[in-house]
Amino acid sequence: MKIFIRIFVLVLSLTLILTVGCSDRGTNGGDDDGGVLAEGGPLEMTHIFAEELLFQLKNEYQFLEMVAYRPRVNFDPIFGGELKPVPVLILLAPQGKDQFFYFNHGLEELADELIATGQIQPMLIVCVSNDLVFGGYFYGSHYPAAGNYDAILGGSLLEHIETFGVALNDPSKRGIGGVGTGGYGAFRAALLNPGTYTSVSAVDGPMDFNGADNNSGFIPMFLDAINEQGIYGGTSEPPDYETLYWVSCENDDTLLACICEDSVRVWDDSTYFICGDFDTTLDTAYAETLYWHACDIDSLLCECIDSMQIFDDVQYFICTSEDTLFDTTQFDPDTLVDTIPFCGDSALISFEELFDFISFGVVFVDTQIYCVDSSEIDYGDLSKYTTIDTLWPPSWRNNFDSLSSCQLSRLFIGGALAFSPHDTLIYTPAYNVPQIDSLIGISDTMTLCPDVVGVDANDLDFHLPFDSLGQMYAPIWEGLWLPNNLESLLAADTSALRGVNMWIATSPEAGLGYHAQTTSWITTLQNSNHAVTTMTYSGYAGSPASCDEYVYDLLKEILIFHSESFGE
């Protein structure tokens, strides 16, 4: 009996041990479990730089918009601080972004976390706005029209910061960085102001205007900017009136009551009309979805003949053909060259109006800008007509617009205002004194964009570094832009970055060709024996790192880099 009891007790004990031994292992928590102690807060720092920004376009009160992250140790004691001066980091916003850019990517929370965990030392982080009208001026100008950022970042901003009494006035405790054009601006400031900053950081930006081979960088993007504007091939000469026009008709149901005369192109890369001897209508989507309806005027039969691509006003392509007069050879959409001159008499027409004008049910034009003369002409039984002129091109230079939808164009406009402005005529109501035009006065007018940017009754002109074919224009590009290239600035003062800690992040997915420019700049630095810390990053499936998607993630690295550069 005893042995049974012992066995029973043994098994019972083992089982209870198993059960009781399943001890509570606690509750899981993350690194930031419980929230983050607020280690700082925002500090409004917008300031009037009356002298440096006196003539800056559309900035009549000379504001430089800024906001800063101020660490708690810097607060007044009544707010829990120590009034302890701290290092300062200046962050420049990228193209078209304001002073809240970094805050909108989690700066305050990240700084709180990093300070609270001791990963960075408390620092004042001053966030500077970019220009919001033209995409900014690369923070790179001493020309009045774009604002004298060289003077601001070289000293007057630092003086302004000093007035708050919160930052250490010590170059070894001062850093600058930026994303995109802000990254260019950061390096430019460090290059032009040796000894001012101890650390520079940048994330993909225009760091090498002409690329590693001196023929890349921005150069291939000139054509993209022209196409973005829709003014490829535009002439700067006075218009030559009508040679091509298209006549449509109201009675679209039969297609038979239309008269077509010659060819016409609506000014959009993928939108064409063609009229020959037969009534012809086209769907205007791009190649694979173009459908051409050709009508044999004798048999009165219309037939849809698959896809069609026209690449100029002489040759045409179709996939299959029966009732057609079109050439079907040499179809290679990738090599299409558009030789139709610019149709310059553009009018912005609403979708509804556009539809009314030229769609007539079967012709659909997917564009808002096109050339139109809506005068009615009596063609006997036909009551309404739309005539589209296609050769009335005014100067393309007058049509280079700074629309918000044209980000690339804005980049070049901003650069042109900074590097190759023509004048600085600005009416400044604050001083009620019209300023004198043509302070810069470049006599060359080949790529001059006049009267484009109007300010009240006045204007502001600039020179683009390319022509209407997207070809680099050497006098402006080489004469005025490239001297502002970082490579050139470094060559001008090879010791400017000595002793400066540098950190650059780049992504192969970066837009605007920034990756190639950035890697080229890194190579330039390394070849000139500068130590630079680099980081390559990329996005994830469905979310490439093409712009500023990952600033949140990079900010942590940037802050840590600068903090370490500031030393103890």
Add this chain to the structure above:
Amino acid sequence: MSFLRFSTAILAIIALLSPGLAAGGFENAPFGIQARGMAGAFRAVADDWTAAHYNPAGYARLQDNQLGGSVGLIHLRHELNPDYRLGGTYELGVFNDQVNYNKHEVYSNPSGGFLARLPIMGEIVAGFSIFQPFDNNITWTLYDLPLAYNDSLTTPSDQYSSNLDVVAFQLTVAREIVEEKVSFGLGLQVLRADLIYTNLLFRDNPYEGTPLAVRPWDKITEWNHNDGYGWGFGLRAGLMFDLTDKLNLGLTGSMPFDITVEGTSKLEYYMPLNSDLVGLGSIDGEDYDPGTPEYLFASGTKIVDTADFEAELKLPASMAMGLAYSVSERLLIALDAEYTFWSSYDGLNLVFSNHRGLTGAADTSAFVREFFTADVSYPVDWKNSARVALGARYHFRDLLTVLAGWALDQSPAGESGNLSPQFIDTGDKRTFSSGIIYHHNQWDFGLAGSYTRYPDLTLSAEDSDSDGLPDYMTGQYKASTYETFLSFNYRF
């Protein structure tokens, strides 16, 4: 003997092939002290009331009426060290690179039944029992809203949880077909499934390409809590062959029918807080006005929707066979093999209806309403799986019975990577069990315990839908299960 050799050969083949086959899942049998003490190798033994589950034909051989019950105390001790990041790089708030444990909980699994020999159709044995053929219960806290995403909200602790109980109310009848040679048993089941399932989802911010949807606000955190139940039917049948005086063969099959689970879902959306975009903070930046859909995606509120849900629970059929050999009057050894058709289980697809919690722009804007009312699906691609068990029973006189067993149990999910925190089955599991039964007059009191060891598993990322998120919770898994059973049985 040829049949014996054939059966033995089949069992041996299943045993040998089992590592290559793909009965784990959430199939459950934590009841019956003899069965659990013998690691489940009980189909050819089946000599107590729990035969209702293991082999209904066993009832025909029972001479006593019985009333029994048991309770299983189960403790899942799992570990998960996640590596769950966007694109393999970017943090979402999951507690990566640290060992996380499932919520400490010892849950009970009661069961009971009785049987009686009745003078019907000659003589049959009938019984009624209640037990859980399927069970899963686990809860995890693995996440906190990422830094800067929204500091004003906290997510619930039962972020990833599953509490599935399928209870069978089974009427069992059995009788001998060939006297002292072959018996047959049939169980008719009414099944009741109760499901509480919670999960976190990281949804693509619909405002992609705007400042509203940059990191860390590119993914919207959704937590859904689904609580429902459903009824269904099932069949369980068995045969028992007395091959020799010492050798028995048991064959069983089980076929549960699909159960439609209906209930209520609470869908909570932890919206981003970017005060600079809505002017709530001390910085007055670019604003989205209150009342607009965009405002919802920057103002940091928790949006709660309530809806009805419906989900089809496709429980798997299974078949099994077992051999039991009486080495002596005191010693019996048994070998079981079971094959479960887990491939029929395709996960949970929750179809929502009758949304009734949204207000304001979340309700009136078709664009965002579509976002907030989207159905959710948790599909799996499981494989059929096998389980092999070897058990022994030894009677010490008439007072004490000692039990021991070992089982190898395949995972339907491990090899295919269909793991989630709610269901962790990392691979071929090995179970060691033992037990003891104390006999006193007509009473039997039992105690057993088992330990199941799972293989460690590192699950790497796959992103079949190209949303940047791994398809499953990737990381390092470690798991083990401790079970303790208490039982009584009264013979009369």
